[in-house]
Amino acid sequence: MKIGFVVNQIETETGGYSTTQLSSAAVHRGHEVYIISVGQLCYLEDGRMGAIAVKAPNTKFRSLNKYMDAIHSPQAERIHIASDDIDVLFLRNNPCEEFGERAWAQTAGMVFGQIASANGVLVVNDPYALMSSFNKMYFQHFPETVRPRTIISRDADEIKEFYRKEKKKIILKPLQGSGGKDVFLVDNDKNLNQIVETINRYGFVIAQQYLPAAKNGDIRVIMMNGKILEINGKVAAVNRVNNNDIRSNLHSGGEAIHAEITDDVRRLCEIVGPKLVQDGMFLAGIDIVGDKIMELNLDSPGTINAMHRLEGVDFSSAIIDSLERKVKYQKHYDGSLPNAFLATLNP
Structure with a gap:
């Protein structure tokens, strides 16, 4: 499988990012991996999506930091690719980080993802649905019972x-x-x-x-194909806590600890699952406080690395495995399956 990972800027990616762990997992599974800054996407005169990408080395590095050192190296292989050079385009750039002079980058991944999808590439999450969900208004289309x-x-x-x-x-x-x-x-x-x-x-x-329960932080759950990502009884989830701060995000000083998966957590994820499937949201981060969902993260849901560390389970490989199976089905049907349907197909 040949897979391109679109990020905000390669230069700012680190070994601590979930995207790094996902792309490294793909390398470890023997796939060709391309890392693409969103600003290096382009539209070619023959109607294909193109890009200047860094090709990840096939080496199985001992650490994600070493892996990223190779990606950042001046000796890293930089090549021109087109949509027919890849099977999957994984949109992992976060539009909300693009303000000011880079406002042009907010929707670029989705726009070029739509071209790639039209060229027969599996694009996740579905770029048409992402275009309507990259601000928090999208959350208001889910049932009132799950929302504050x-x-x-x-x-x-x-x-x-x-x-x-x-x-x-x-x-x-x-x-x-x-x-x-x-x-x-x-x-x-x-x-x-x-x-x-x-x-x-x-x-x-x-x-x-x-929500008073916010004093205990929030629980980030990763959902894949409209269901909680769970392997051998271990759930891809963390409890994010932050003393003396209402924000539990790890980027704002929060700490990830083991999460207790309650009936409320499972009920909320079950309620939102059907719409995530309908909209082609392959991977989603669900932030839960008490018996309500506070936010949905659909552009580049993170903390997968923290879940791996806390639960001792390689969730990243399970995510790549799901993409492998989708690509096989896409080839069986000669590219005739709609992207949004294929994105959340769980064969």
């Missing part, structure tokens, strides 16, 4: 009214964003105007019910 009470607005008076209805304790965050950036717990009238004004600079404000 929420409004999305730029009107300060509406947000203040919601704040009063929620007994003066809410979460405020931007509609677009990730990694815990600009997430605030508001329980003081004096700070409300300033926080709303700050977030409004970047667009719409999400005002969300505060």
Whole structure:
């Protein structure tokens, strides 16, 4: 199998990223792996998707840091590829990290992914569905029972009214964003105007019910093909905790510990599974607090490396194995299976 991994920028990738572990797992399974910065994608005159990629060496490195050193090396093999050179395009770039001068990169992976899909490449997650889900509004299309009470607005008076209805304790965050950036717990009238004004600079404000269970952090669960990723009774999940901070994201100082998979966790994942399948969301990160889902992460769900370490299970190889089986089915059907259907097919 030949697989391309699209990232924000190769130069900023590290051995601690889940994408690194996924691409390394593909190398270990004997596949040809190409790492592609989103800005190195292109449209060729014959209608194919093209890219300048770093070809991962076939060496089985002892550590992910050594593996990334080889990817970053000036001696790394850089080649021009086209869509017919790969079987799978794995979109792992995070649009929410692209602001300012790189705003052009926010949708680039999805746009070029659509071209690759039209060329017969399996693209995950489905690039058409990703185009409608790269901000948090997508979450509002899931059943109300799984979501905290929420409004999305730029009107300060509406947000203040919601704040009063929620007994003066809410979460405020931007509609677009990730990694815990600009997430605030508001329980003081004096700070409300300033926080709303700050977030409004970047667009719409999400005002969300505060869940007391958040003091225990959140549980990140990885779902694959619309189901919890589970191997031999071990679940791809971590409990992310952060003392004295409402943000549990590992990038904002959170710590990953073993997660207890409760009936509530399984129920919530079961409810969202059908829509993830319908939309071709091969891999999803579900963030759960108590009996509610706080967020869905669909562009580049992480913490897979932490799950591997805590549970002693190679979840990355299971993910690559699923892609292998999809590619086989795609070839059996001579490319006639729709991308969104194939993306979540679980043969």
